[in-house]
Amino acid sequence: MPQKTDRELVDAARAGDSEAFGGLVRRHQKRIYRLALHLLRDSAEAEDVTQDTFVRAYGALDRFDGRSEPFTWMYRIAVNLSLNAIRARKANRRATTPDDPRIEGLLVERRGTLADPAALSADREIALALCEGLDRLSETLRTTLILVSVDGLSHALASDILGCPEGTVAWRVHEARRKLRAYLEQRGYAVKEE
Protein backbone atom coordinates (compact mmCIF):
# COMPACT_ATOMS: atom_id res chain seq x y z
CA MET A 1 0.00 0.00 0.00
CA PRO A 2 1.51 3.36 -0.98
CA GLN A 3 2.45 5.64 1.86
CA LYS A 4 0.16 8.55 2.45
CA THR A 5 1.55 11.99 1.86
CA ASP A 6 1.81 14.52 4.68
CA ARG A 7 -1.16 16.43 3.30
CA GLU A 8 -3.28 13.30 3.19
CA LEU A 9 -2.36 12.54 6.77
CA VAL A 10 -3.24 16.08 7.79
CA ASP A 11 -6.60 15.85 6.05
CA ALA A 12 -7.31 12.54 7.78
CA ALA A 13 -6.29 13.97 11.13
CA ARG A 14 -8.57 16.94 10.55
CA ALA A 15 -11.37 14.49 9.98
CA GLY A 16 -10.67 13.06 13.43
CA ASP A 17 -8.23 10.25 12.61
CA SER A 18 -5.68 10.53 15.41
CA GLU A 19 -3.78 7.52 14.02
CA ALA A 20 -3.14 9.49 10.86
CA PHE A 21 -1.63 12.23 12.94
CA GLY A 22 0.46 9.55 14.70
CA GLY A 23 1.88 8.77 11.26
CA LEU A 24 3.01 12.36 10.91
CA VAL A 25 4.64 12.19 14.33
CA ARG A 26 6.59 9.05 13.48
CA ARG A 27 7.69 10.51 10.19
CA HIS A 28 9.06 13.83 11.47
CA GLN A 29 9.89 13.50 15.15
CA LYS A 30 13.58 12.65 14.64
CA ARG A 31 14.25 15.71 12.51
CA ILE A 32 12.34 17.96 14.82
CA TYR A 33 14.19 16.53 17.78
CA ARG A 34 17.54 17.18 16.11
CA LEU A 35 16.53 20.72 15.27
CA ALA A 36 15.37 21.35 18.83
CA LEU A 37 18.55 19.81 20.22
CA HIS A 38 20.73 22.13 18.16
CA LEU A 39 18.68 25.12 19.13
CA LEU A 40 18.34 24.24 22.80
CA ARG A 41 21.58 22.31 23.47
CA ASP A 42 19.69 20.24 26.03
CA SER A 43 18.37 16.71 25.42
CA ALA A 44 15.52 16.86 27.93
CA GLU A 45 14.29 20.20 26.72
CA ALA A 46 14.56 19.03 23.13
CA GLU A 47 12.41 16.00 23.93
CA ASP A 48 9.79 18.18 25.56
CA VAL A 49 9.77 20.61 22.68
CA THR A 50 9.46 17.78 20.17
CA GLN A 51 6.44 16.34 21.93
CA ASP A 52 4.91 19.76 22.44
CA THR A 53 5.40 20.61 18.78
CA PHE A 54 3.10 17.79 17.68
CA VAL A 55 0.52 18.49 20.36
CA ARG A 56 0.41 22.17 19.39
CA ALA A 57 0.28 21.33 15.73
CA TYR A 58 -2.70 19.08 16.34
CA GLY A 59 -4.40 21.89 18.28
CA ALA A 60 -3.94 24.21 15.30
CA LEU A 61 -4.91 21.86 12.50
CA ASP A 62 -7.96 23.98 11.79
CA ARG A 63 -5.61 26.88 10.98
CA PHE A 64 -3.34 24.95 8.63
CA ASP A 65 -4.18 26.63 5.33
CA GLY A 66 -2.21 24.28 3.11
CA ARG A 67 -0.06 26.99 1.58
CA SER A 68 3.06 25.35 2.99
CA GLU A 69 4.09 21.78 3.52
CA PRO A 70 2.89 20.27 6.82
CA PHE A 71 6.44 19.58 7.93
CA THR A 72 7.61 23.18 7.41
CA TRP A 73 4.54 24.30 9.30
CA MET A 74 5.51 21.99 12.19
CA TYR A 75 9.12 23.15 11.96
CA ARG A 76 7.94 26.68 12.49
CA ILE A 77 6.09 25.63 15.63
CA ALA A 78 9.19 23.78 16.82
CA VAL A 79 11.39 26.85 16.25
CA ASN A 80 8.93 29.05 18.13
CA LEU A 81 8.71 26.62 21.04
CA SER A 82 12.51 26.29 21.18
CA LEU A 83 12.99 30.06 21.19
CA ASN A 84 10.36 30.38 23.91
CA ALA A 85 12.19 27.79 25.98
CA ILE A 86 15.53 29.57 25.49
CA ARG A 87 14.04 32.91 26.51
CA ALA A 88 12.39 31.34 29.54
CA ARG A 89 15.66 30.07 30.91
CA LYS A 90 16.71 31.84 34.03
CA ALA A 91 20.42 31.29 33.81
CA ASN A 92 22.50 32.21 30.82
CA ARG A 93 23.62 28.90 29.44
CA ARG A 94 26.06 30.27 27.01
CA ALA A 95 29.05 28.15 27.86
CA THR A 96 29.51 25.07 25.77
CA THR A 97 30.67 22.09 27.83
CA PRO A 98 32.23 18.81 26.70
CA ASP A 99 29.05 16.98 27.65
CA ASP A 100 27.06 19.10 25.23
CA PRO A 101 24.53 16.68 23.69
CA ARG A 102 25.46 17.91 20.22
CA ILE A 103 29.05 16.84 20.69
CA GLU A 104 28.06 13.63 22.36
CA GLY A 105 26.00 12.62 19.35
CA LEU A 106 28.80 13.56 17.02
CA LEU A 107 31.37 11.53 18.90
CA VAL A 108 29.17 8.47 19.11
CA GLU A 109 28.85 8.64 15.36
CA ARG A 110 32.59 9.21 14.77
CA ARG A 111 33.77 6.55 17.15
CA GLY A 112 32.79 3.88 14.66
CA THR A 113 34.58 5.51 11.74
CA LEU A 114 37.66 7.02 13.41
CA ALA A 115 39.81 4.40 15.05
CA ASP A 116 42.67 6.80 15.77
CA PRO A 117 42.23 8.31 19.25
CA ALA A 118 44.25 11.38 18.20
CA ALA A 119 41.93 12.03 15.25
CA LEU A 120 38.96 11.49 17.51
CA SER A 121 40.34 14.01 19.99
CA ALA A 122 41.01 16.52 17.21
CA ASP A 123 37.48 16.01 15.99
CA ARG A 124 36.17 16.65 19.44
CA GLU A 125 38.19 19.85 19.73
CA ILE A 126 36.99 21.31 16.50
CA ALA A 127 33.40 20.25 17.28
CA LEU A 128 33.68 22.08 20.57
CA ALA A 129 34.98 25.20 18.82
CA LEU A 130 32.26 24.95 16.23
CA CYS A 131 29.57 24.71 18.93
CA GLU A 132 31.05 27.70 20.72
CA GLY A 133 31.09 29.65 17.50
CA LEU A 134 27.47 28.75 16.85
CA ASP A 135 26.48 29.77 20.35
CA ARG A 136 28.03 33.16 19.82
CA LEU A 137 25.78 33.89 16.89
CA SER A 138 22.54 35.74 17.36
CA GLU A 139 19.34 33.69 17.64
CA THR A 140 18.38 34.70 14.13
CA LEU A 141 21.69 33.80 12.48
CA ARG A 142 22.12 30.60 14.47
CA THR A 143 18.62 29.32 13.79
CA THR A 144 18.89 30.07 10.09
CA LEU A 145 22.31 28.43 9.83
CA ILE A 146 21.10 25.32 11.66
CA LEU A 147 18.10 25.00 9.38
CA VAL A 148 20.17 25.40 6.21
CA SER A 149 23.64 24.08 6.96
CA VAL A 150 22.97 21.47 9.63
CA ASP A 151 19.47 20.33 8.75
CA GLY A 152 20.13 20.69 5.04
CA LEU A 153 16.95 22.57 4.17
CA SER A 154 16.84 24.62 0.98
CA HIS A 155 16.66 28.39 1.24
CA ALA A 156 13.10 28.18 -0.04
CA LEU A 157 12.01 25.83 2.74
CA ALA A 158 13.91 27.82 5.36
CA SER A 159 12.25 31.01 4.15
CA ASP A 160 8.91 29.24 4.43
CA ILE A 161 9.62 28.26 8.02
CA LEU A 162 11.08 31.58 9.06
CA GLY A 163 8.58 33.70 7.14
CA CYS A 164 11.18 35.80 5.37
CA PRO A 165 12.38 36.10 1.76
CA GLU A 166 14.88 33.62 0.38
CA GLY A 167 17.30 36.47 -0.11
CA THR A 168 17.17 37.18 3.58
CA VAL A 169 17.88 33.53 4.35
CA ALA A 170 20.86 33.63 1.99
CA TRP A 171 22.13 36.81 3.64
CA ARG A 172 21.75 35.32 7.11
CA VAL A 173 23.57 32.13 6.15
CA HIS A 174 26.39 34.13 4.59
CA GLU A 175 26.64 36.38 7.62
CA ALA A 176 26.55 33.45 10.04
CA ARG A 177 29.28 31.62 8.16
CA ARG A 178 31.41 34.74 7.97
CA LYS A 179 31.23 35.20 11.71
CA LEU A 180 31.74 31.51 12.36
CA ARG A 181 34.79 31.46 10.14
CA ALA A 182 36.23 34.50 11.90
CA TYR A 183 35.70 32.82 15.25
CA LEU A 184 37.30 29.57 14.14
CA GLU A 185 40.27 31.47 12.74
CA GLN A 186 40.61 33.17 16.07
CA ARG A 187 40.66 29.74 17.68
CA GLY A 188 43.40 28.59 15.33
CA TYR A 189 41.28 26.81 12.74
CA ALA A 190 42.11 28.84 9.71
CA VAL A 191 40.92 27.93 6.27
CA LYS A 192 43.69 26.43 4.17
CA GLU A 193 43.85 28.25 0.86
CA GLU A 194 44.20 25.94 -2.11
Add this chain to the structure above:
Amino acid sequence: MSSGEQRGPRLPERAEALLADWPAPQKSEAYWEERALGVTNQLGEVAQGSTPDALLEAPLPAEPGEGAQPEFLRAAPAAAARPQSLAELARAVRDSKPEESLKDIAAASLSLSSRARGEAAEVAARLQRAASAAVTSTPLPDKTKSEAPTVPVSARAAEVEKDAAAKAPPKMVHVSKPSRSRGVAPVLMAAAGALALAATALIFVRAKTQSSEPIAPGEPVAAVASAAAPHELAPPQAEQPRPLAVEELPGRPGPVAQAPVPALRPQPSGERLALRATKPGAKSEKVVLEESAPKPAPAEAPKPAASVDPNEPPLRPADGKSAELPDKPAAGAVQAAINNVKASAAACIAAHDQPSTAVITFGSDGRVRSVVVGGGAANTPAAGCIRAALTKARVAPFAKDTFSVSTTIRPP
Protein backbone atom coordinates in the same frame (compact mmCIF):
# COMPACT_ATOMS: atom_id res chain seq x y z
CA MET B 1 20.50 23.13 0.93
CA SER B 2 20.18 22.79 -2.83
CA SER B 3 23.35 22.65 -4.89
CA GLY B 4 22.74 25.96 -6.65
CA GLU B 5 22.51 27.96 -3.45
CA GLN B 6 25.42 30.00 -2.21
CA ARG B 7 26.82 28.66 1.03
CA GLY B 8 28.71 31.74 1.96
CA PRO B 9 32.27 31.93 3.28
CA ARG B 10 33.98 28.56 3.45
CA LEU B 11 34.83 27.13 6.86
CA PRO B 12 37.84 24.97 7.66
CA GLU B 13 37.46 21.64 5.93
CA ARG B 14 36.86 19.61 9.07
CA ALA B 15 34.35 22.08 10.44
CA GLU B 16 32.56 22.11 7.11
CA ALA B 17 32.26 18.33 7.20
CA LEU B 18 30.96 18.37 10.75
CA LEU B 19 28.40 21.04 10.00
CA ALA B 20 27.09 19.23 6.95
CA ASP B 21 26.80 15.87 8.64
CA TRP B 22 25.98 16.49 12.22
CA PRO B 23 24.11 13.54 13.61
CA ALA B 24 21.64 13.64 16.42
CA PRO B 25 22.30 11.48 19.50
CA GLN B 26 21.39 7.92 18.75
CA LYS B 27 18.04 6.73 20.07
CA SER B 28 16.52 3.32 19.60
CA GLU B 29 13.47 2.76 17.45
CA ALA B 30 11.62 1.62 20.56
CA TYR B 31 12.34 4.99 22.08
CA TRP B 32 10.88 6.85 19.11
CA GLU B 33 7.84 4.60 18.98
CA GLU B 34 7.24 5.23 22.65
CA ARG B 35 7.47 8.98 22.08
CA ALA B 36 5.04 8.79 19.17
CA LEU B 37 2.53 6.83 21.23
CA GLY B 38 2.91 9.35 24.02
CA VAL B 39 1.94 12.12 21.62
CA THR B 40 -1.03 10.31 20.08
CA ASN B 41 -2.34 9.44 23.54
CA GLN B 42 -2.43 13.14 24.36
CA LEU B 43 -4.34 14.12 21.26
CA GLY B 44 -7.73 13.18 22.69
CA GLU B 45 -7.38 15.93 25.24
CA VAL B 46 -6.27 18.58 22.74
CA ALA B 47 -9.03 20.88 21.59
CA GLN B 48 -8.89 22.36 18.11
CA GLY B 49 -7.97 26.01 18.31
CA SER B 50 -6.15 25.58 21.63
CA THR B 51 -2.78 26.51 20.12
CA PRO B 52 -1.94 30.19 20.44
CA ASP B 53 -1.55 32.07 17.18
CA ALA B 54 1.87 33.28 18.26
CA LEU B 55 3.29 29.78 17.76
CA LEU B 56 2.19 29.82 14.13
CA GLU B 57 3.69 33.18 13.32
CA ALA B 58 7.06 33.77 11.75
CA PRO B 59 9.75 33.38 14.39
CA LEU B 60 12.89 35.44 14.88
CA PRO B 61 13.43 39.17 14.68
CA ALA B 62 15.26 40.69 11.73
CA GLU B 63 19.01 40.70 12.10
CA PRO B 64 20.64 44.13 12.33
CA GLY B 65 22.01 45.02 8.91
CA GLU B 66 19.57 42.71 7.13
CA GLY B 67 18.98 43.99 3.60
CA ALA B 68 21.82 46.43 4.15
CA GLN B 69 22.21 49.39 1.82
CA PRO B 70 24.55 52.34 1.88
CA GLU B 71 23.60 54.49 4.81
CA PHE B 72 22.51 57.56 2.89
CA LEU B 73 20.28 55.47 0.60
CA ARG B 74 18.67 53.68 3.52
CA ALA B 75 17.76 56.98 5.13
CA ALA B 76 16.10 58.19 1.96
CA PRO B 77 12.67 56.50 2.18
CA ALA B 78 11.97 57.82 5.67
CA ALA B 79 13.08 61.28 4.75
CA ALA B 80 11.07 61.23 1.56
CA ALA B 81 7.88 61.11 3.58
CA ARG B 82 8.15 64.82 4.25
CA PRO B 83 9.20 67.66 2.03
CA GLN B 84 12.83 68.64 2.37
CA SER B 85 14.62 71.79 1.61
CA LEU B 86 17.78 71.70 -0.43
CA ALA B 87 19.69 72.60 2.68
CA GLU B 88 18.26 69.55 4.51
CA LEU B 89 19.16 67.29 1.63
CA ALA B 90 22.66 68.69 1.49
CA ARG B 91 23.00 68.22 5.24
CA ALA B 92 21.84 64.61 4.95
CA VAL B 93 24.38 63.87 2.24
CA ARG B 94 27.15 65.53 4.20
CA ASP B 95 26.29 63.60 7.37
CA SER B 96 26.02 60.25 5.61
CA LYS B 97 29.76 60.26 4.99
CA PRO B 98 29.74 59.63 1.26
CA GLU B 99 32.68 60.11 -0.99
CA GLU B 100 34.83 63.10 -0.28
CA SER B 101 33.78 64.90 -3.46
CA LEU B 102 30.08 64.62 -2.59
CA LYS B 103 30.80 65.82 0.90
CA ASP B 104 32.54 68.88 -0.46
CA ILE B 105 29.62 69.68 -2.72
CA ALA B 106 27.17 69.28 0.17
CA ALA B 107 29.25 71.50 2.42
CA ALA B 108 29.50 74.13 -0.28
CA SER B 109 25.73 74.00 -0.82
CA LEU B 110 25.11 74.46 2.87
CA SER B 111 27.49 77.35 3.04
CA LEU B 112 25.83 79.07 0.09
CA SER B 113 22.38 78.39 1.52
CA SER B 114 23.21 79.89 4.91
CA ARG B 115 24.87 82.88 3.27
CA ALA B 116 21.80 83.53 1.14
CA ARG B 117 19.59 83.19 4.20
CA GLY B 118 21.68 85.71 6.10
CA GLU B 119 21.56 88.23 3.30
CA ALA B 120 17.84 87.84 2.85
CA ALA B 121 17.29 88.34 6.57
CA GLU B 122 19.49 91.38 6.49
CA VAL B 123 17.58 92.91 3.59
CA ALA B 124 14.27 92.15 5.30
CA ALA B 125 15.45 93.79 8.50
CA ARG B 126 16.65 96.88 6.72
CA LEU B 127 13.45 97.16 4.70
CA GLN B 128 11.38 96.78 7.83
CA ARG B 129 13.40 99.48 9.51
CA ALA B 130 13.12 101.81 6.57
CA ALA B 131 9.41 101.19 6.16
CA SER B 132 8.62 101.73 9.82
CA ALA B 133 10.63 104.90 9.76
CA ALA B 134 8.81 106.11 6.67
CA VAL B 135 5.31 105.26 7.83
CA THR B 136 5.46 106.36 11.42
CA SER B 137 8.11 109.05 11.18
CA THR B 138 9.61 107.51 14.29
CA PRO B 139 13.34 108.07 14.61
CA LEU B 140 15.56 105.04 14.27
CA PRO B 141 16.56 103.40 17.54
CA ASP B 142 19.86 105.13 17.29
CA LYS B 143 20.81 106.95 20.45
CA THR B 144 22.29 109.86 18.59
CA LYS B 145 19.08 110.39 16.68
CA SER B 146 16.56 109.67 19.37
CA GLU B 147 16.59 113.23 20.51
CA ALA B 148 16.37 114.65 17.06
CA PRO B 149 13.17 116.45 16.21
CA THR B 150 10.59 114.68 14.13
CA VAL B 151 11.00 115.46 10.47
CA PRO B 152 8.56 115.23 7.58
CA VAL B 153 8.09 111.75 6.16
CA SER B 154 9.65 112.37 2.79
CA ALA B 155 12.60 114.07 4.34
CA ARG B 156 12.99 111.25 6.81
CA ALA B 157 12.89 108.62 4.11
CA ALA B 158 15.47 110.46 2.11
CA GLU B 159 17.61 110.67 5.19
CA VAL B 160 17.30 106.95 5.80
CA GLU B 161 18.32 106.22 2.28
CA LYS B 162 21.22 108.62 2.42
CA ASP B 163 22.33 107.27 5.76
CA ALA B 164 22.15 103.70 4.57
CA ALA B 165 24.08 104.45 1.42
CA ALA B 166 26.76 106.32 3.29
CA LYS B 167 27.30 103.67 5.89
CA ALA B 168 26.97 100.63 3.72
CA PRO B 169 30.36 98.86 3.71
CA PRO B 170 31.44 99.17 7.35
CA LYS B 171 27.92 98.66 8.72
CA MET B 172 27.44 95.48 6.74
CA VAL B 173 30.46 94.00 8.47
CA HIS B 174 28.96 94.95 11.78
CA VAL B 175 25.60 93.36 11.06
CA SER B 176 26.71 90.06 9.65
CA LYS B 177 29.61 87.70 9.61
CA PRO B 178 32.85 89.56 8.94
CA SER B 179 34.20 86.87 6.63
CA ARG B 180 31.36 87.14 4.16
CA SER B 181 31.69 88.38 0.65
CA ARG B 182 30.51 91.97 0.30
CA GLY B 183 29.87 91.84 -3.43
CA VAL B 184 26.08 92.14 -3.19
CA ALA B 185 25.99 94.80 -0.48
CA PRO B 186 25.69 97.85 -2.72
CA VAL B 187 22.91 96.25 -4.73
CA LEU B 188 21.01 95.37 -1.59
CA MET B 189 21.45 98.82 -0.19
CA ALA B 190 20.21 100.37 -3.39
CA ALA B 191 17.16 98.11 -3.35
CA ALA B 192 16.40 99.03 0.25
CA GLY B 193 16.70 102.70 -0.57
CA ALA B 194 14.44 102.40 -3.60
CA LEU B 195 11.81 100.60 -1.57
CA ALA B 196 11.97 103.23 1.14
CA LEU B 197 11.51 105.91 -1.48
CA ALA B 198 8.56 104.08 -2.99
CA ALA B 199 6.95 103.72 0.42
CA THR B 200 7.41 107.40 1.05
CA ALA B 201 5.91 108.32 -2.26
CA LEU B 202 2.94 106.07 -1.60
CA ILE B 203 2.31 107.60 1.80
CA PHE B 204 2.59 111.02 0.29
CA VAL B 205 0.09 110.23 -2.45
CA ARG B 206 -2.33 108.75 0.07
CA ALA B 207 -2.11 111.66 2.40
CA LYS B 208 -2.83 113.98 -0.44
CA THR B 209 -5.75 111.94 -1.65
CA GLN B 210 -7.17 111.70 1.85
CA SER B 211 -7.33 115.42 2.20
CA SER B 212 -8.83 116.11 -1.22
CA GLU B 213 -11.16 113.49 -2.71
CA PRO B 214 -12.51 109.99 -2.07
CA ILE B 215 -10.79 107.11 -3.72
CA ALA B 216 -12.48 105.75 -6.75
CA PRO B 217 -12.67 101.97 -7.18
CA GLY B 218 -10.19 101.95 -9.98
CA GLU B 219 -7.43 103.67 -8.09
CA PRO B 220 -4.20 101.88 -7.28
CA VAL B 221 -4.88 101.69 -3.54
CA ALA B 222 -8.05 99.74 -4.10
CA ALA B 223 -6.15 97.50 -6.46
CA VAL B 224 -3.52 96.89 -3.81
CA ALA B 225 -6.18 96.11 -1.26
CA SER B 226 -7.93 93.63 -3.51
CA ALA B 227 -4.70 91.96 -4.42
CA ALA B 228 -3.52 91.74 -0.84
CA ALA B 229 -6.57 90.14 0.65
CA PRO B 230 -10.03 88.93 -0.22
CA HIS B 231 -12.33 91.60 1.02
CA GLU B 232 -16.01 92.02 1.48
CA LEU B 233 -18.03 92.77 -1.60
CA ALA B 234 -17.63 96.42 -2.36
CA PRO B 235 -20.91 98.21 -2.32
CA PRO B 236 -21.30 100.39 -5.36
CA GLN B 237 -20.63 104.04 -5.03
CA ALA B 238 -23.12 106.64 -6.03
CA GLU B 239 -21.23 107.98 -9.01
CA GLN B 240 -20.17 104.59 -10.35
CA PRO B 241 -22.66 101.95 -9.25
CA ARG B 242 -20.96 98.57 -9.25
CA PRO B 243 -23.21 95.88 -10.67
CA LEU B 244 -21.41 93.05 -8.90
CA ALA B 245 -23.62 92.73 -5.87
CA VAL B 246 -27.08 92.21 -7.23
CA GLU B 247 -26.71 91.70 -10.93
CA GLU B 248 -23.96 89.13 -10.77
CA LEU B 249 -25.52 87.23 -7.94
CA PRO B 250 -29.21 87.30 -8.61
CA GLY B 251 -31.14 86.50 -5.52
CA ARG B 252 -27.96 85.75 -3.64
CA PRO B 253 -26.99 88.08 -0.88
CA GLY B 254 -23.29 88.65 -0.86
CA PRO B 255 -20.69 88.62 1.87
CA VAL B 256 -22.10 91.75 3.42
CA ALA B 257 -25.09 89.83 4.62
CA GLN B 258 -24.53 90.99 8.17
CA ALA B 259 -25.06 94.52 6.98
CA PRO B 260 -28.55 95.64 6.05
CA VAL B 261 -29.84 94.28 2.78
CA PRO B 262 -29.80 97.62 0.99
CA ALA B 263 -26.04 97.64 1.22
CA LEU B 264 -26.11 95.17 -1.65
CA ARG B 265 -28.21 97.32 -3.86
CA PRO B 266 -27.22 100.27 -5.96
CA GLN B 267 -27.22 103.19 -3.65
CA PRO B 268 -29.22 106.31 -4.17
CA SER B 269 -27.47 109.19 -5.73
CA GLY B 270 -25.05 110.96 -3.50
CA GLU B 271 -24.67 108.07 -1.07
CA ARG B 272 -21.13 106.97 -0.45
CA LEU B 273 -19.95 103.83 1.15
CA ALA B 274 -16.57 102.92 2.38
CA LEU B 275 -14.50 100.19 0.85
CA ARG B 276 -13.46 97.90 3.64
CA ALA B 277 -10.36 95.80 3.66
CA THR B 278 -10.80 92.75 5.85
CA LYS B 279 -7.22 91.61 6.33
CA PRO B 280 -4.90 93.19 8.85
CA GLY B 281 -2.32 93.44 6.13
CA ALA B 282 -4.51 96.03 4.42
CA LYS B 283 -4.74 98.15 7.49
CA SER B 284 -3.45 101.38 5.96
CA GLU B 285 -5.92 101.14 3.09
CA LYS B 286 -8.77 100.61 5.50
CA VAL B 287 -7.95 103.69 7.49
CA VAL B 288 -7.58 105.86 4.46
CA LEU B 289 -10.71 104.69 2.75
CA GLU B 290 -13.00 104.85 5.75
CA GLU B 291 -11.91 108.33 6.52
CA SER B 292 -12.26 109.35 2.92
CA ALA B 293 -15.89 108.34 2.72
CA PRO B 294 -18.16 111.14 3.76
CA LYS B 295 -20.75 110.09 6.27
CA PRO B 296 -24.14 109.64 4.67
CA ALA B 297 -26.78 112.11 5.61
CA PRO B 298 -29.46 110.75 7.93
CA ALA B 299 -32.11 111.34 5.27
CA GLU B 300 -30.23 109.05 2.91
CA ALA B 301 -29.93 106.18 5.36
CA PRO B 302 -30.33 102.71 3.90
CA LYS B 303 -33.77 101.30 3.73
CA PRO B 304 -34.70 99.02 6.59
CA ALA B 305 -34.67 95.31 5.92
CA ALA B 306 -38.43 95.15 6.26
CA SER B 307 -38.79 96.96 3.00
CA VAL B 308 -37.11 94.17 1.06
CA ASP B 309 -39.24 92.23 -1.35
CA PRO B 310 -40.78 89.41 0.70
CA ASN B 311 -40.37 87.01 -2.19
CA GLU B 312 -36.63 87.38 -2.04
CA PRO B 313 -34.87 84.35 -0.51
CA PRO B 314 -33.56 84.75 3.01
CA LEU B 315 -30.06 85.96 3.59
CA ARG B 316 -27.30 83.55 4.38
CA PRO B 317 -23.90 84.06 5.93
CA ALA B 318 -21.34 85.13 3.41
CA ASP B 319 -19.08 82.42 2.09
CA GLY B 320 -17.41 84.31 -0.68
CA LYS B 321 -18.28 81.57 -3.16
CA SER B 322 -21.86 82.36 -3.93
CA ALA B 323 -21.21 82.77 -7.61
CA GLU B 324 -19.69 79.29 -7.80
CA LEU B 325 -22.48 77.41 -6.02
CA PRO B 326 -24.18 74.66 -8.01
CA ASP B 327 -27.86 75.06 -8.62
CA LYS B 328 -28.60 71.92 -6.64
CA PRO B 329 -26.48 69.33 -4.87
CA ALA B 330 -24.91 66.60 -6.94
CA ALA B 331 -26.87 63.37 -7.02
CA GLY B 332 -23.87 61.41 -5.79
CA ALA B 333 -23.35 63.77 -2.89
CA VAL B 334 -26.99 63.47 -1.86
CA GLN B 335 -26.82 59.70 -2.10
CA ALA B 336 -23.64 59.61 -0.04
CA ALA B 337 -25.09 61.93 2.57
CA ILE B 338 -28.18 59.77 2.93
CA ASN B 339 -26.20 56.54 2.96
CA ASN B 340 -24.17 57.90 5.86
CA VAL B 341 -27.25 58.13 8.05
CA LYS B 342 -29.40 55.43 6.53
CA ALA B 343 -28.14 52.67 8.77
CA SER B 344 -29.15 54.52 11.91
CA ALA B 345 -32.53 55.28 10.33
CA ALA B 346 -32.96 51.63 9.44
CA ALA B 347 -32.22 50.70 13.03
CA CYS B 348 -35.32 52.67 14.04
CA ILE B 349 -37.55 50.17 12.26
CA ALA B 350 -35.71 47.03 13.27
CA ALA B 351 -38.92 45.64 14.69
CA HIS B 352 -40.97 46.51 11.59
CA ASP B 353 -41.67 44.23 8.68
CA GLN B 354 -42.54 46.90 6.15
CA PRO B 355 -40.13 49.44 4.71
CA SER B 356 -40.79 53.12 5.24
CA THR B 357 -40.25 56.09 3.02
CA ALA B 358 -38.85 59.47 3.87
CA VAL B 359 -38.84 62.70 1.92
CA ILE B 360 -35.81 64.73 2.96
CA THR B 361 -35.70 68.43 2.18
CA PHE B 362 -32.29 70.10 2.23
CA GLY B 363 -31.96 73.83 2.65
CA SER B 364 -29.56 75.81 0.50
CA ASP B 365 -27.00 75.72 3.30
CA GLY B 366 -26.81 71.95 2.92
CA ARG B 367 -28.62 71.12 6.12
CA VAL B 368 -31.80 69.11 6.35
CA ARG B 369 -34.81 71.37 6.68
CA SER B 370 -37.49 68.73 7.05
CA VAL B 371 -38.08 65.00 6.93
CA VAL B 372 -41.50 63.56 6.16
CA VAL B 373 -41.81 59.91 7.07
CA GLY B 374 -44.31 57.70 5.30
CA GLY B 375 -44.96 54.00 4.95
CA GLY B 376 -44.96 51.58 7.84
CA ALA B 377 -43.28 53.90 10.31
CA ALA B 378 -45.61 56.83 9.67
CA ASN B 379 -47.43 57.99 12.77
CA THR B 380 -45.41 55.71 14.99
CA PRO B 381 -42.63 56.53 17.45
CA ALA B 382 -40.21 55.21 14.84
CA ALA B 383 -41.01 58.20 12.64
CA GLY B 384 -39.38 60.57 15.12
CA CYS B 385 -36.40 58.28 15.35
CA ILE B 386 -36.04 58.19 11.56
CA ARG B 387 -36.44 61.95 11.39
CA ALA B 388 -33.72 62.44 13.98
CA ALA B 389 -31.37 60.11 12.14
CA LEU B 390 -31.93 61.58 8.69
CA THR B 391 -31.66 65.15 9.92
CA LYS B 392 -27.95 64.53 10.43
CA ALA B 393 -27.39 64.25 6.67
CA ARG B 394 -25.40 67.11 5.14
CA VAL B 395 -24.65 68.16 1.59
CA ALA B 396 -22.62 71.04 0.24
CA PRO B 397 -24.40 74.42 -0.03
CA PHE B 398 -26.26 74.97 -3.29
CA ALA B 399 -28.01 77.83 -5.02
CA LYS B 400 -31.61 76.71 -5.05
CA ASP B 401 -33.67 77.47 -2.01
CA THR B 402 -34.45 73.86 -1.19
CA PHE B 403 -33.87 70.46 -2.65
CA SER B 404 -35.98 67.40 -1.81
CA VAL B 405 -35.18 63.77 -2.25
CA SER B 406 -37.11 60.65 -1.40
CA THR B 407 -35.58 57.50 0.02
CA THR B 408 -36.75 54.14 1.24
CA ILE B 409 -35.74 52.92 4.66
CA ARG B 410 -35.79 49.15 4.94
CA PRO B 411 -35.59 47.22 8.22
CA PRO B 412 -32.04 45.99 8.82
